[in-house]
Amino acid sequence: MSQAETPGLICPRPLSDDTHIKLAHGGGGRLMQRLIEDVFVNAFDNETLRVGHDGAVLELPAERIVMTTDSYVVRPLFFPGGDIGALAVNGTVNDLAMCGAKPLYLTASFILEEGVETALLRRAVQSMRAAADTAGVTIVSGDTKVVERGHGDGLYINTTGIGSVEAGVEIGPRRIAAGDVILVNGDVGRHGMAVMGAREGLQFTTPIESDCAPLWDVVNDLIGFGIDVHCLRDATRGGLAAVMNELAQQSGLQFDARENDIPVAPNVRGACEVLGLDALNVACEGRLCAIVPAAQAQSALAILKARTSSAAIIGEVRDGEAGLVTLVTPIGGRRILDMPAGELLPRIC
Amino acid sequence: MSQAETPGLICPRPLSDDTHIKLAHGGGGRLMQRLIEDVFVNAFDNETLRVGHDGAVLELPAERIVMTTDSYVVRPLFFPGGDIGALAVNGTVNDLAMCGAKPLYLTASFILEEGVETALLRRAVQSMRAAADTAGVTIVSGDTKVVERGHGDGLYINTTGIGSVEAGVEIGPRRIAAGDVILVNGDVGRHGMAVMGAREGLQFTTPIESDCAPLWDVVNDLIGFGIDVHCLRDATRGGLAAVMNELAQQSGLQFDARENDIPVAPNVRGACEVLGLDALNVACEGRLCAIVPAAQAQSALAILKARTSSAAIIGEVRDGEAGLVTLVTPIGGRRILDMPAGELLPRIC
Numbered sequence: 167m168s169q170a171e172t173p174g175l176i177c178p179r180p181l182s183d184d185t186h187i188k189l190a191h192g193g194g195g196r197l198m199q200r201l202i203e204d205v206f207v208n209a210f211d212n213e214t215l216r217v218g219h220d221g222a223v224l225e226l227p228a229e230r231i232v233m234t235t236d237s238y239v240v241r242p243l244f245f246p247g248g249d250i251g252a253l254a255v256n257g258t259v260n261d262l263a264m265c266g267a268k269p270l271y272l273t274a275s276f277i278l279e280e281g282v283e284t285a286l287l288r289r290a291v292q293s294m295r296a297a298a299d300t301a302g303v304t305i306v307s308g309d310t311k312v313v314e315r316g317h318g319d320g321l322y323i324n325t326t327g328i329g330s331v332e333a334g335v336e337i338g339p340r341r342i343a344a345g346d347v348i349l350v351n352g353d354v355g356r357h358g359m360a361v362m363g364a365r366e367g368l369q370f371t372t373p374i375e376s377d378c379a380p381l382w383d384v385v386n387d388l389i390g391f392g393i394d395v396h397c398l399r400d401a402t403r404g405g406l407a408a409v410m411n412e413l414a415q416q417s418g419l420q421f422d423a424r425e426n427d428i429p430v431a432p433n434v435r436g437a438c439e440v441l442g443l444d445a446l447n448v449a450c451e452g453r454l455c456a457i458v459p460a461a462q463a464q465s466a467l468a469i470l471k472a473r474t475s476s477a478a479i480i481g482e483v484r485d486g487e488a489g490l491v492t493l494v495t496p497i498g499g500r501r502i503l504d505m506p507a508g509e510l511l512p513r514i515c
Numbered sequence: 516m517s518q519a520e521t522p523g524l525i526c527p528r529p530l531s532d533d534t535h536i537k538l539a540h541g542g543g544g545r546l547m548q549r550l551i552e553d554v555f556v557n558a559f560d561n562e563t564l565r566v567g568h569d570g571a572v573l574e575l576p577a578e579r580i581v582m583t584t585d586s587y588v589v590r591p592l593f594f595p596g597g598d599i600g601a602l603a604v605n606g607t608v609n610d611l612a613m614c615g616a617k618p619l620y621l622t623a624s625f626i627l628e629e630g631v632e633t634a635l636l637r638r639a640v641q642s643m644r645a646a647a648d649t650a651g652v653t654i655v656s657g658d659t660k661v662v663e664r665g666h667g668d669g670l671y672i673n674t675t676g677i678g679s680v681e682a683g684v685e686i687g688p689r690r691i692a693a694g695d696v697i698l699v700n701g702d703v704g705r706h707g708m709a710v711m712g713a714r715e716g717l718q719f720t721t722p723i724e725s726d727c728a729p730l731w732d733v734v735n736d737l738i739g740f741g742i743d744v745h746c747l748r749d750a751t752r753g754g755l756a757a758v759m760n761e762l763a764q765q766s767g768l769q770f771d772a773r774e775n776d777i778p779v780a781p782n783v784r785g786a787c788e789v790l791g792l793d794a795l796n797v798a799c800e801g802r803l804c805a806i807v808p809a810a811q812a813q814s815a816l817a818i819l820k821a822r823t824s825s826a827a828i829i830g831e832v833r834d835g836e837a838g839l840v841t842l843v844t845p846i847g848g849r850r851i852l853d854m855p856a857g858e859l860l861p862r863i864c
Contacts, residue, residue, distance in 0.1 A: 190856065190861075192752075192861060192862075193752060193753060193855065193856075194751065194798070194855070195752075195753045195757055195854055196854045196856050197856060198752075198753075199854070217687060217688075217689075218688065218761075218765055219613070219688060220583055220609075220610040220611075220613040220614055220748065220749070221581040221583030221611055221613070221614040221678075222581065222582050222583065223579065223614060223680065223687075224581070224582055225578060225579055226575065226578050226579075229574060229575050229578070230572065230573070230574055230575075231572075231575055232570040232571065232572050232573070233570060233571050233573055233620060233622060233656055233675075234571065234656050235622035235623070235658050235675055236624065236658045237624040237660050237673055238660075239626060239660045260569075261569035262570055264568070264569040264570070265568055265569055265570040265572060267572075271582060273584035275584045275585065275586040277586050277588060277626070277671060307583050308584065309584050309585045309586055311587075311588045311862075311864075312861065313588050313668065313861075313862060316665060317666075317667060317668040318666060319666040322662075322671070324584065324586055324624050324675075326582075326584055326622050326624075326673075326675035328582065328677065329570075331572065338566060338572075339566075339568060340566075399569065400569070403542060403543025403544075404542065404544045404547075405543075408543050408544055412548075412567075416567055449543070505544055505548070506543070506545070507539065507542075507545050507546060512539075512541060512662075512663070513541075513660075513662060513663075515660075
């Protein structure tokens with residue numbers, strides 16, 4: 167029973183060892199051992215983690231691996247369509263997939279704020295486990311730190327992942343070439359609007375759910391069907407606008423996109439209009455931008471559409487001004503799509 | 516010129532893009548790009564990082580690797596003998612080394628608090644680079660998040676490392692056997708006391724400096740000279756007492772140590788006595804506990820002493836009560852050395 171359900175209780179109950187996180191849970195002693203066993207090892211249950219050593223010993227199927235890291239500070243911790251746990255798994259899995267790597271192993275590191283409810287932590291951790299199962303990755307090593315009240319925000323999670331790259335797969339900005347076609351695997355901007363809605367208590371006529379999802383299956387489809395994928399990038403912070411600007415800069419080429427062809431769900435479009443936001447700047451967590459040779463664009467589109475019907479071809483790469491991104495507007499004009507300066511919405515992932 | 520040097524300045528200066536971290540530095544846009552280029556890529560400068568993709572593609576020399584993660588929340592960020600940057604490198608390098616793995620690659624993920632000085636971040640990052648060079652590891656991928664004031668503490672760092680294990684090397688708690696000998700590679704408790712001194716503004720007669728250091732060279736020496744190392748663990752949070760308790764539990768054996776043989780520097784011993792602390796509970800960041808076969812104990816000691824003269828044989832493992840750690844006291848009695856319950860000193864690493 168929570169304090170809120172206990173009318174007349176004047177003194178706050180002392181925090182028990184089990185219901186709330188205390189500084190001692192990060193102290194390396196008995197309380198920490200119990201927390202790790204109870205919350206983490208139980209949820210992530212696997213042979214490697216049970217060894218209980220300082221690191222995880224892993225056998226790798228390939229000599230070429232990809233390694234990537236992300237810390238997750240999303241606020242609120244739970245939002246429509248996802249939560250920090252699912253995000254922490256999918257975000258890192260997706261960064262591996264964007265390099266053409268099959269995600270294999272994750273580490274998970276937690277910075278807990280003193281006083282956070284253990285039940286909340288447990289819920290996030292269970293969500294991580296479910297997301298890891300869906301994505302086919304194993305959480306093999308972890309760490310827990312506790313900071314004093316007012317020096318965290320309940321829970322921050324870092325995940326670092328490694329994945330294996332098959333021989334012959336080369337995916338990266340260096341391979342982008344003039345003439346390539348730009349695709350997205352579905353409608354953009356849902357994650358950012360779902361988090362903003364949850365944070366600000368906004369009521370949308372049609373509820374907006376985050377697009378948070380693992381992307382390795384999509385990438386594996388493209389590779390498996392023989393698409394010579396030149397580059398992939400997931401449209402997270404800064405949205406599709408940031409991704410296209412980054413890739414245009416890194417390739418030294420010009421990206422030309424058509425606003426009408428970029429899929430945005432009607433409820434996201436409506437919410438963006440009301441709030442004065444550009445959906446192209448809003449983060450996704452299950453959407454990627456794929457750059458493929460023109461000759462394979464229609465095949466790639468069919469593969470993407472088989473998973474998400476809103477997938478689309480949105481533009482082309484050309485040998486114009488290095489780093490420039492242009493957008494044909496709905497009325498037929500052409501404008502520059504800038505790199506967003508900062509972020510409309512901090513702590514989106 | 517800092518505000519403190521500007522008498523008469525009434526309004527706080529507005530934060531410029533360059534001198535202090537703003538929320539927009541975590542937003543995925545232009546400001547974040549500039550911060551990453553300016554502070555991180557410049558300091559960690561290497562081929563892999565310059566690719567600027569979502570993950571680092573790495574060639575691995577071995578199929579058997581170790582992966583480990585740690586978040587660092589030490590307070591204060593700078594202390595005698597080290598800082599959060601050096602700690603974040605050495606702590607993770609040491610967890611790899613404790614598994615017998617040669618440290619190869621690190622990722623680095625930063626949670627910055629809005630308003631933190633960029634100069635402070637730069638100093639920590641430069642320290643990471645120096646520590647990485649000393650330890651022989653490359654920082655290959657990274658991430659930056661910014662949280663609002665009051666939701667962080669300047670800077671938290673996560674590092675995740677991978678290292679390679681040579682064929683035939685098996686180091687872990689499962690290999691601990693009755694009759695094994697317990698060694699430490701030097702005097703214990705300096706890191707914890709150095710941080711506590713810095714945090715509380717204590718003046719020690721002889722200054723106490725952290726023992727923060729990478730441990731792979733020590734481990735490599737042991738392996739290279741043919742010591743059949745059964746288990747290694749670095750004595751961080753919870754100190755040597757926690758390590759011996761963990762290993763006694765995990766091996767199902769009894770650990771018997773002699774208090775007189777455990778090296779503690781005189782200034783650390785004195786500070787512990789004044790503050791009522793047990794040096795065996797105080798964290799180190801460059802000290803390990805090694806469990807080796809009795810027949811090789813003297814050789815192992817000689818190898819450890821070649822690097823740190825205070826290295827010592829401190830006890831034996833026996834087939835007594837599973838999980839029990841006993842200590843022969845200086846006056847010849849025997850007491851149980853318990854697992855510390857929590858931590859005397861939070862945020863030590």
